[in-house]
Amino acid sequence: MTSGDSETIDPGVATPLWRQLAAILRARILRGDYPPGRVMPSEKQLEQEFGLSRNTARRSVALLRDEGLIVTVAGRGSYVADPLPDEDEG
Amino acid sequence: MTSGDSETIDPGVATPLWRQLAAILRARILRGDYPPGRVMPSEKQLEQEFGLSRNTARRSVALLRDEGLIVTVAGRGSYVADPLPDEDEG
DNA sequence: TCTGATTTGTCCGTATGTATG
């Protein structure tokens, strides 16, 4: 239990908080906690759950979006993307 | 006055400016000017109040932090630490 | 259409951490 894939944010380590949060959310997605198509926690919820500012939470979400793990829709939220099944999906 | 416990910075003495500033801040904390839990003056404020550069002020803050007198929170500021009840100071 | 609540988008200001010259 000394691994770095914990589910908590630790301000005492060198890794930026937004990268720690991104790692947590990424793990939840890959684990299936947030299945494809499911809406992600809102930025405000991430604020409250992890005790971060909204801007910091937003950076985490932006990273996952850049990785293609989630899709963000203004005014609605971020959704877990489909895990790229195939090109011939139609 | 004219001793080493003045409230002013004197560039004409051998003691580094950051040590002089640290002595001033330390005195203020121990005197109760900055009570426990209270936020310390920002580095920018120390800059302006004592006419030093930010880096110099930072070294003073780092010394007090190393002494356990204050606690620094990234992106927020430094706070006066709670006094240790049983500290063997000699 | 309008209103209100929620959510994301954008911008600004402040402060510390670190690095460089």
Added chain:
DNA sequence: TCATACATACGGACAAATCAG
């Protein structure tokens, strides 16, 4: 010792998009 630059982090403000009534 000082000046500058960038990264990290927090907080607030306002706008735009979405949705429910």
